[in-house]
Amino acid sequence: MKRRVFLMGLTGCSSGGPRLNVFNWSNYVGPDTIRKFEAQSGVHVRYGIYESNEEMLARVQSGNSGWDVVFPSNYLIRPMREQGLLAPLDRALLPNLSNLDERFRAPAWDERLEWSLPYMWGASGIVFRREIAPKLTSWAGLWREDLQGRITMLDDPAEVLGACLKKLGYSINSTDPEELRLAQREAVAQKRMLRAYLNAEVRDSLIAGDVQAAHLWATTAQQAMDAQSELEFVYPSEGFALYADCAGILRESRRFELAHRFLNYLLEPEVAVGVVAATRTATANGAARRLLNETNATLYPPAEVLARGEWFQALPAAAQRLRDRLWTEIKSA
Numbered sequence: 477m478k479r480r481v482f483l484m485g486l487t488g489c490s491s492g493g494p495r496l497n498v499f500n501w502s503n504y505v506g507p508d509t510i511r512k513f514e515a516q517s518g519v520h521v522r523y524g525i526y527e528s529n530e531e532m533l534a535r536v537q538s539g540n541s542g543w544d545v546v547f548p549s550n551y552l553i554r555p556m557r558e559q560g561l562l563a564p565l566d567r568a569l570l571p572n573l574s575n576l577d578e579r580f581r582a583p584a585w586d587e588r589l590e591w592s593l594p595y596m597w598g599a600s601g602i603v604f605r606r607e608i609a610p611k612l613t614s615w616a617g618l619w620r621e622d623l624q625g626r627i628t629m630l631d632d633p634a635e636v637l638g639a640c641l642k643k644l645g646y647s648i649n650s651t652d653p654e655e656l657r658l659a660q661r662e663a664v665a666q667k668r669m670l671r672a673y674l675n676a677e678v679r680d681s682l683i684a685g686d687v688q689a690a691h692l693w694a695t696t697a698q699q700a701m702d703a704q705s706e707l708e709f710v711y712p713s714e715g716f717a718l719y720a721d722c723a724g725i726l727r728e729s730r731r732f733e734l735a736h737r738f739l740n741y742l743l744e745p746e747v748a749v750g751v752v753a754a755t756r757t758a759t760a761n762g763a764a765r766r767l768l769n770e771t772n773a774t775l776y777p778p779a780e781v782l783a784r785g786e787w788f789q790a791l792p793a794a795a796q797r798l799r800d801r802l803w804t805e806i807k808s809a
Contacts, residue, residue: 495520496734499535499543501721502527502676503699504596506754513741519734527675528632536561536726544729545738550585550720551634553592554790562591563727569736572743577762583720584787592722593739594760596695596752599718599777599785600635601711603682603697604689612689614713615643619662624669626688628681631673633803634788635717636663639691642714648786651795660802664809673807682707695757698774702756709774711781718785720760 494517498510502525510521526532529549535541537559548556556562567573573581573589580594604612608623618627618639629636638648640659650656671687672678676696681687683704690697694709701707723742725735741747748764751757758775759765770776777785791799 493518493520494731494734495522496545496731496738497522497524497543498545498738499524499526499532499541500545500547501525503755504547504721504751504757506750509742509747509751512747513738516741517734517737519737521738536728539728541726541728543726544731544735545723545725547595547721547723548592549788550583550592550594550722551788551790553585553722553724556724557591560727563725563729563732564590565593565725565739566732566736569733570740570743572740575743575745575748575761575763577760577765580720580760580762585720585790586722592724593743594720595723595742596757597718597720597760598693598695598758598775599711599716600630600639600691600693601697601709601716602689603692603700603707603709605685606706606708608688611708611710613710615639616714617712618689618691619643619666619669621669623688625671626686627669627690628671628674628678628687629663629666629691630693631675633799635691636673636806637799637803638717638788639712640666642712642716645714648715648717649789649791651791653798656795656798656802660806663806667806667809694774694777695755698756698772701774711777711784713784715784715786718782718787720787 496519498521510523514521529552532546536543536546576594583594586592602612637659640662641648641650641655643662644658646655678687678690679696679700682690682700697709701709723739729735743761745761745763745767748759748761749767752759
């Protein structure tokens with residue numbers, strides 16, 4: 477998933493000594509998060525960014541990528557584990573685990589936190605200009621004729637198919653071939669309405685008013701709304717996707733203890749507060765959330781809204797292959 481706005485590419489000093497290679501989504505650390513870890517640990521961090529799970533996987537699947545720590549979304553934990561890409565975590569090296577929010581201490585995708593640590597979480601919905609009338613409240617609004625050429629959808633197969641499935645009343649995790657083909661039909665029919673499939677890069681177009689409505693992650697939408705008061709966000713009435721981005725250590729890493737030290741550092745409440753304050757993301761760190769006393773309903777929707785959300789899940793191989801083929805056909809239609 478491409479989910480964030482560019483913040484930094486590579487950081488850290490060029491001095492000798494231990495080095496840790498961290499590959500993360502863009503805009504997922506604060507301006508001094510890495511620098512403070514380097515000062516505290518005496519470690520040089522090579523920090524790189526990616527904009528989608530697919531991009532990250534393409535880099536690490538060889539098993540010789542040179543990265544130590546990555547941040548896959550929750551539904552990739554099982555496939556990455558089964559492919560032998562992730563190293564098991566040593567909980568003894570992670571004393572700050574208790575800082576996680578209660579609901580992220582035994583998540584469905586990794587109940588014992590054997591392979592990953594929830595880092596950030598979020599959901600997708602619709603951000604739109606307040607001048608649009610009537611206001612958008614459902615996925616169907618992104619098929620409106622009067623918005624033709626001023627709409628974008630995420631450049632993400634799970635999210636686009638998920639939105640189409642929800643529009644039709646189905647689960648975002650559907651494996652039914654007929655339901656998936658119906659969702660594809662919706663996406664193909666919508667294409668003439670779209671300006672483009674865009675991820676974090678749509679933020680500036682929303683702020684400028686070039687794009688009137690966008691299928692977008694709540695975190696990126698909030699960043700846009702912080703810069704443009706004429707923008708509003710809605711969690712669609714039909715339901716929406718939930719995701720969590722998780723920190724994990726690659727099996728190829730030769731810096732096992734050092735990688736754990738970095739993950740434990742990210743779990744420190746003050747560190748997590750610094751990250752979310754700078755990036756306007758939703759933290760899985762309960763201790764940090766209490767320090768923030770955050771009540772933003774876009775980043776942290778109330779229980780009655782969350783009840784409409786559905787977590788992405790790892791899918792059977794056959795269903796995933798079908799989805800990949802349908803997405804290719806959507807993009808080329």
